[in-house]
Amino acid sequence: MSKIYATIITIGDELLIGQVVDTNSSWIAQELNKIGVAVKHRVAVGDVWQDIWEALDEESKKADIILITGGLGPTADDITKPLLCEYFNGKMVVDQPTLEHLTHLFEQILKRPMIERNAKQAEVPDTCTVLKNEQGTAPGMLFKRDGRIFVAMPGVPHEMKWMMTHHVLPMIPELYNTGFIEHRTLLTAGIGESFLADLINEFETSLPDHVKLAYLPNFGMVRLRLSSWALEKKTLNKELDNLFNLLKINVKEYLVIDEDLPMEVAVGKLLKERKQTVSTAESCTGGYIAHLLSIHPGSSVFFTGSIVSYANIIKERMLGVSHEILTTVGAVSEETVVQMAKAVRETLQTDYSIAVSGIMGPDGATAEKPVGLVWVAIASKDHVVSKSFQFRFDRRRNIELTAINALNMLRTMIVDNS
Amino acid sequence: MSKIYATIITIGDELLIGQVVDTNSSWIAQELNKIGVAVKHRVAVGDVWQDIWEALDEESKKADIILITGGLGPTADDITKPLLCEYFNGKMVVDQPTLEHLTHLFEQILKRPMIERNAKQAEVPDTCTVLKNEQGTAPGMLFKRDGRIFVAMPGVPHEMKWMMTHHVLPMIPELYNTGFIEHRTLLTAGIGESFLADLINEFETSLPDHVKLAYLPNFGMVRLRLSSWALEKKTLNKELDNLFNLLKINVKEYLVIDEDLPMEVAVGKLLKERKQTVSTAESCTGGYIAHLLSIHPGSSVFFTGSIVSYANIIKERMLGVSHEILTTVGAVSEETVVQMAKAVRETLQTDYSIAVSGIMGPDGATAEKPVGLVWVAIASKDHVVSKSFQFRFDRRRNIELTAINALNMLRTMIVDNS
Numbered sequence: 001m002s003k004i005y006a007t008i009i010t011i012g013d014e015l016l017i018g019q020v021v022d023t024n025s026s027w028i029a030q031e032l033n034k035i036g037v038a039v040k041h042r043v044a045v046g047d048v049w050q051d052i053w054e055a056l057d058e059e060s061k062k063a064d065i066i067l068i069t070g071g072l073g074p075t076a077d078d079i080t081k082p083l084l085c086e087y088f089n090g091k092m093v094v095d096q097p098t099l100e101h102l103t104h105l106f107e108q109i110l111k112r113p114m115i116e117r118n119a120k121q122a123e124v125p126d127t128c129t130v131l132k133n134e135q136g137t138a139p140g141m142l143f144k145r146d147g148r149i150f151v152a153m154p155g156v157p158h159e160m161k162w163m164m165t166h167h168v169l170p171m172i173p174e175l176y177n178t179g180f181i182e183h184r185t186l187l188t189a190g191i192g193e194s195f196l197a198d199l200i201n202e203f204e205t206s207l208p209d210h211v212k213l214a215y216l217p218n219f220g221m222v223r224l225r226l227s228s229w230a231l232e233k234k235t236l237n238k239e240l241d242n243l244f245n246l247l248k249i250n251v252k253e254y255l256v257i258d259e260d261l262p263m264e265v266a267v268g269k270l271l272k273e274r275k276q277t278v279s280t281a282e283s284c285t286g287g288y289i290a291h292l293l294s295i296h297p298g299s300s301v302f303f304t305g306s307i308v309s310y311a312n313i314i315k316e317r318m319l320g321v322s323h324e325i326l327t328t329v330g331a332v333s334e335e336t337v338v339q340m341a342k343a344v345r346e347t348l349q350t351d352y353s354i355a356v357s358g359i360m361g362p363d364g365a366t367a368e369k370p371v372g373l374v375w376v377a378i379a380s381k382d383h384v385v386s387k388s389f390q391f392r393f394d395r396r397r398n399i400e401l402t403a404i405n406a407l408n409m410l411r412t413m414i415v416d417n418s
Numbered sequence: 419m420s421k422i423y424a425t426i427i428t429i430g431d432e433l434l435i436g437q438v439v440d441t442n443s444s445w446i447a448q449e450l451n452k453i454g455v456a457v458k459h460r461v462a463v464g465d466v467w468q469d470i471w472e473a474l475d476e477e478s479k480k481a482d483i484i485l486i487t488g489g490l491g492p493t494a495d496d497i498t499k500p501l502l503c504e505y506f507n508g509k510m511v512v513d514q515p516t517l518e519h520l521t522h523l524f525e526q527i528l529k530r531p532m533i534e535r536n537a538k539q540a541e542v543p544d545t546c547t548v549l550k551n552e553q554g555t556a557p558g559m560l561f562k563r564d565g566r567i568f569v570a571m572p573g574v575p576h577e578m579k580w581m582m583t584h585h586v587l588p589m590i591p592e593l594y595n596t597g598f599i600e601h602r603t604l605l606t607a608g609i610g611e612s613f614l615a616d617l618i619n620e621f622e623t624s625l626p627d628h629v630k631l632a633y634l635p636n637f638g639m640v641r642l643r644l645s646s647w648a649l650e651k652k653t654l655n656k657e658l659d660n661l662f663n664l665l666k667i668n669v670k671e672y673l674v675i676d677e678d679l680p681m682e683v684a685v686g687k688l689l690k691e692r693k694q695t696v697s698t699a700e701s702c703t704g705g706y707i708a709h710l711l712s713i714h715p716g717s718s719v720f721f722t723g724s725i726v727s728y729a730n731i732i733k734e735r736m737l738g739v740s741h742e743i744l745t746t747v748g749a750v751s752e753e754t755v756v757q758m759a760k761a762v763r764e765t766l767q768t769d770y771s772i773a774v775s776g777i778m779g780p781d782g783a784t785a786e787k788p789v790g791l792v793w794v795a796i797a798s799k800d801h802v803v804s805k806s807f808q809f810r811f812d813r814r815r816n817i818e819l820t821a822i823n824a825l826n827m828l829r830t831m832i833v834d835n836s
Contacts, residue, residue, distance in 0.1 A: 045458075073633065294726075314722060
């Protein structure tokens with residue numbers, strides 16, 4: 001066996017003019033990594049015949065598995081299918097199962113007439129194996145050449161994911177002896193990348209050659225990932241677990257969670273374990289913390305609800321912040337968030353609450369209160385802690401940082417209360 | 419002059435194992451397009467010497483401008499800087515302005531000691547022009563070779579954006595005679611890509627060769643983008659505006675907005691123009707609609723707040739949904755959302771309100787109520803409209819689709835009321 005490499009080719013002008021952020025590639029890379037296939041290269045090209053052709057030529061020199069997404073739609077700018085037909089010396093034929101799937105989809109599910117443009121999606125090169133697309137209209141195509149596989153999938157994320165999960169990922173271990181890559185990831189908060197690197201310098205330099213440490217900084221947190229590749233899963237895991245335990249001891253003071261999970265999931269886990277609940281009162285984050293807490297399945301166990309008091313009148317009317325506070329120290333103040341936190345916890349009857357108020361920018365700053373100033377309060381039955389932050393970024397990033405730091409304050413309180 | 423092409427090389431293992439979604443590339447592409455530079459290719463490579471070297475070789479064959487992001491951090495896995503030093507036959511020297519910037523940053527702003535790891539960030543190849551990084555520690559580097567420019571920037575998004583905006587983008591028109599690319603984009607809702615293609619088939623086939631039409635489907639909406647490239651801005655704009663007007667007439671029935679703006683901004687614009695306000699009562703979306711409405715600057719003019727009633731007890735207590743309704747027809751019902759919409763509009767005293775309740779999955783389905791079933795109600799002073807949807811996707815997508823469709827229902831009501 002030898003190491004198996006994949007490359008990803010994403011096709012579509014929308015990726016090159018920047019109107020769409022490519023989320024497919026990172027998902028594909030994650031899934032391939034889990035089964036021991038390393039993504040070596042990723043390339044994005046436009047809907048241009050020559051560029052796609054060259055990408056196929058070049059990427060097939062680099063990898064064993066070439067995954068292609070996009071360009072399979074029913075419209076005129078989608079040229080991937082005829083190109084693949086020519087590239088793999090085929091001719092177009094109607095794939096009967098796909099035609100039946102399309103007919104069923106339009107007649108039974110969508111209940112609208114199937115137009116010719118859609119019917120044409122059942123045509124495929126006769127040199128490919130068709131991969132059924134349960135989630136949409138464009139079928140996937142698998143080609144083999146010189147020991148390599150080329151898989152073309154739709155660019156629509158949920159269609160691509162379904163096809164990868166049901167067709168492509170199960171096929172790879174059968175085709176290749178892929179070996180194993182394992183990762184161990186932990187999340188830290190409250191320490192910068194450089195200081196963290198200094199803290200674990202001795203650990204890092206003592207790592208064996210086949211184990212790699214990566215720093216993944218994001219929004220005031222740093223994830224640390226240990227990766228190792230080997231022929232045998234058993235020895236791999238044991239060694240990696242030992243190293244990971246050592247790493248955890250090294251960063252103990254800053255450790256949020258020893259899994260590759262976002263902050264809000266780490267907090268949700270703590271609450272679930274303790275059968276406790278949380279609510280939020282949000283001004284400047286406008287419901288974003290509530291959204292983070294509720295985006296993951298199973299959140300109804302610990303998340304009850306929120307009062308998004310974007311306007312001051314809502315802070316007064318629904319959260320009991322006095323008119324006096326709002327007109328003297330103002331909405332962005334310790335007094336305001338403490339009252340918001342107390343009120344929402346009582347009204348929504350939760351164990352904990354989070355309250356935030358700040359100036360996210362670009363507007364709204366005053367001489368005393370610059371853009372990026374945020375007050376956060378966390379309340380439990382017995383006490384309230386509050387803290388101010390001064391972020392220095394744009395609106396989106398300030399909102400994100402406010403949410404992450406507020407959740408980390410809640411996490412600290414939950415852990416301290418245990 | 420000739421057409422100027424750029425390619426983007428993103429460097430970092432985190433992009434290849436999929437732990438980070440690359441949002442830099444789409445931003446860079448958008449900004450380059452605005453000044454008439456077309457991105458021809460985008461490639462992601464890991465922190466691997468040979469792969470980065472090859473990418474530099476290959477991409478310089480394809481483009482005039484090679485933009486490189488990532489791999490400039492202070493940690494051991496960041497090898498881009500020494501590699502560029504060797505690639506461009508330089509030797510490392512301390513850049514005095516960068517060292518002063520770093521010293522100032524640590525002493526005055528971060529107020530913590532500068533460790534050696536950080537001080538080393540002031541070292542740069544003597545064959546580059548240094549681009550100051552006001553937003554962080556790693557300086558940018560500009561190299562020239564054979565009429566091409568190579569720009570290396572940090573991977574941290576806000577640092578890269580600052581550097582592009584202040585150094586790179588202003589430099590390009592000075593270096594190249596770039597010509598002009600113009601885009602016109604509109605947003606449609608309520609019609610699929612194929613039907614839209616049929617609707618505008620005649621328009622599309624009549625387009626001149628230098629004008630391109632692209633379909634950008636996303637979350638039940640399709641954006642249509644007309645693009646044209648020419649030497650002269652004046653004639654370009656006139657022709658494109660005429661074609662765009664024709665396109666707007668063709669899709670009139672489904673047109674949301676004739677700008678490249680997301681649905682929530684289109685809705686916010688309508689409300690601002692009419693000096694009207696909106697509030698939301700959210701169950702299944704958990705604050706996501708509030709987040710969408712408040713993420714953009716200036717939203718406090720039309721967005722007042724929300725009651726996120728994730729738990730049924732909050733629907734009863736704060737939105738007056740009767741216990742009888744909740745125990746008979748249930749939380750996911752027309753009765754519930756109509757009451758939620760009426761109550762939140764009255765409590766938060768807004769002109770309009772949005773209420774949603776549904777089953778986002780993967781849990782929570784019953785025999786009568788499958789995953790993806792959502793009820794939406796929109797209330798104004800005089801009436802309430804409600805509608806159910808059946809989405810067929812995963813949790814995140816169902817939440818996104820619920821928000822977009824609810825916002826589109828509000829948009830329709832605002833337009834109908836005018």
